Amino acid sequence: MARLLPEVTLQQAQADLTVINRHLAQQFPAVYATTGVNVVKLQDDLVANLRLSLLVLLGAVGFLLLIACANIANLLLARATGRRREMAVRSALGASRARLAQQALTESVLLSLSGGTLGVALAYASTRLISAAGANLIPELVEVGIDFRVLGFTAAISLLTGVLFGMVLALQLRGLNLIDVMKQGDRGASGARHDSLRKGLAISEFALATALLVGAGLLLRTYAKLRGVDPGFNPQNILTMGIGLPSSKYPFATEKPAIFYRELLSRIAALPGVQSAGAVQVLPLSNDFDTVEARVEGQVYSPGTEPSPERYVVTPGYLQTMQIGLVSGRSFAEADNAIAPLVVMVSETAAERWWPHQDAVGKRLQVSGNSLAQSVLWRTVVGVVKDVKQSGLDAPRTLQVYVPHAQYMNDSMVLVVRTATDPLSPAKEVRQEISALDRELAVSDVASMEQVLSGSIASRRFSTILLGAFAWLGLVLASIGVYGVISYSVAQRTREIGIRIALGATRKDVFALIVGQGLRLFFLGLAAGVLAALCLMRLMSSLLFGISGVDPATFFGVALLLGVVAALASYIPARRVAKVDPVVALHCE
Numbered sequence: 001m002a003r004l005l006p007e008v009t010l011q012q013a014q015a016d017l018t019v020i021n022r023h024l025a026q027q028f029p030a031v032y033a034t035t036g037v038n039v040v041k042l043q044d045d046l047v048a049n050l051r052l053s054l055l056v057l058l059g060a061v062g063f064l065l066l067i068a069c070a071n072i073a074n075l076l077l078a079r080a081t082g083r084r085r086e087m088a089v090r091s092a093l094g095a096s097r098a099r100l101a102q103q104a105l106t107e108s109v110l111l112s113l114s115g116g117t118l119g120v121a122l123a124y125a126s127t128r129l130i131s132a133a134g135a136n137l138i139p140e141l142v143e144v145g146i147d148f149r150v151l152g153f154t155a156a157i158s159l160l161t162g163v164l165f166g167m168v169l170a171l172q173l174r175g176l177n178l179i180d181v182m183k184q185g186d187r188g189a190s191g192a193r194h195d196s197l198r199k200g201l202a203i204s205e206f207a208l209a210t211a212l213l214v215g216a217g218l219l220l221r222t223y224a225k226l227r228g229v230d231p232g233f234n235p236q237n238i239l240t241m242g243i244g245l246p247s248s249k250y251p252f253a254t255e256k257p258a259i260f261y262r263e264l265l266s267r268i269a270a271l272p273g274v275q276s277a278g279a280v281q282v283l284p285l286s287n288d289f290d291t292v293e294a295r296v297e298g299q300v301y302s303p304g305t306e307p308s309p310e311r312y313v314v315t316p317g318y319l320q321t322m323q324i325g326l327v328s329g330r331s332f333a334e335a336d337n338a339i340a341p342l343v344v345m346v347s348e349t350a351a352e353r354w355w356p357h358q359d360a361v362g363k364r365l366q367v368s369g370n371s372l373a374q375s376v377l378w379r380t381v382v383g384v385v386k387d388v389k390q391s392g393l394d395a396p397r398t399l400q401v402y403v404p405h406a407q408y409m410n411d412s413m414v415l416v417v418r419t420a421t422d423p424l425s426p427a428k429e430v431r432q433e434i435s436a437l438d439r440e441l442a443v444s445d446v447a448s449m450e451q452v453l454s455g456s457i458a459s460r461r462f463s464t465i466l467l468g469a470f471a472w473l474g475l476v477l478a479s480i481g482v483y484g485v486i487s488y489s490v491a492q493r494t495r496e497i498g499i500r501i502a503l504g505a506t507r508k509d510v511f512a513l514i515v516g517q518g519l520r521l522f523f524l525g526l527a528a529g530v531l532a533a534l535c536l537m538r539l540m541s542s543l544l545f546g547i548s549g550v551d552p553a554t555f556f557g558v559a560l561l562l563g564v565v566a567a568l569a570s571y572i573p574a575r576r577v578a579k580v581d582p583v584v585a586l587h588c589e
Contacts, residue, residue: 108166116158206525225546278318329383518570
């Protein structure tokens, strides 16, 4: 890490470090000959895996805001139409248009600021809850909170919303005529225009809710697919913890590290409740591995085309403890020590790539080692194992090689202990065995393998939960909007419904008329929402796994859910109006 001077660009730093690396390669070819330099901003590196997810969530928040705005606009349009007579009377009694507009704006701003204040309180509680729930899995959540920028933005949005929607009512005051308003009531030309606009807003709510639900549904199916992926090992009942040996007491070039780990694992395996134990340089699903240069015997490579498999340093017992499947050959044994012939195990994908349609056991390859001598010595393949997910459950299969710890010394290792019951229960006893061998050693990252697996998909789970919550909230708002439009339309058409019933229309006919109106809004909104979702899925494609952005099951499920919601939102006002007595309806009019 380095802090650049203000006048230095990333490109300049990249050029300078490339020159330094070239000089190092000339001085130390065994170490730096195959390395390179890639300069990136630390902030970009930290948020690289979350950037797209956060942008998707930001888009979902925007959609939710638009749905809420459409709801508010619907309510204010209905309110403006209902208060035209009131405002005309006020105007006739001497109130100026400026005074009426001031009243409308004041009411709207007070409502919006009250809503903004309540929203900030809910947001404060929500962010604390989310941070507490996911802090252990996503460390960045600890820094999530409400600061003065958020408060300022909320205040500005609330005030702007209040002013804009208050102007809706204020603009209706232009040209008010008491006589015309009293004659037309709520069924004039203005009411008809407002009715069309309200229906358009309800359609847009359904469209936005469709896009949100499709996105949430696809992420949910992606998460389910990931949970069903075989990681290549059995994560149940495995305790893990990291341990590092100081080079001053355990020199890298001696056998002391191997002797220590051999004795420690022997002690751990003898503990009550422990079935087996092993150690590995890096855990699966940690997205951490060493890429090395390999050379397969009998194959010729041009410069720069040598295979670059992932290399894992393991102790005897690691593969058995993790229950990584053995395809052919044997696993490492205690006899594979520093004075024994050099051996290696390869993954199934590596065996298929390097020796197609052949038995890989007995073949030889070179693996760049931690000493210049090791990189030119041939290792014999003694076994082929199943592929293991190292970079993530959604990562493609990679070339993997395993070398025994006694033949490839490594001071920092991760212990893996398979237990008969709770994997965390023997953690205290394992610590005691470490202290018994060396009191100065400390352990880190104590966790079960299931916790490690869960943490590898924590960001996806977090995005799925949040987007799902936004989608359900959008669905609720959309259903409220449709219910409001249908209810207001029914109230406006009370006289018409009464006449229809008086002329012979059955209650079933009236019921079908109202429900049909709601379903028409649903189908129009669904069509627009599906088109919007298809466009948005292109942006979300990299977040999906195991399904396509046009997954039929997801789209059908969303359509069915929205159809049921639309039918229910129309059912209540339809049922109410179907019971209207035509005499009472005409008398009220």
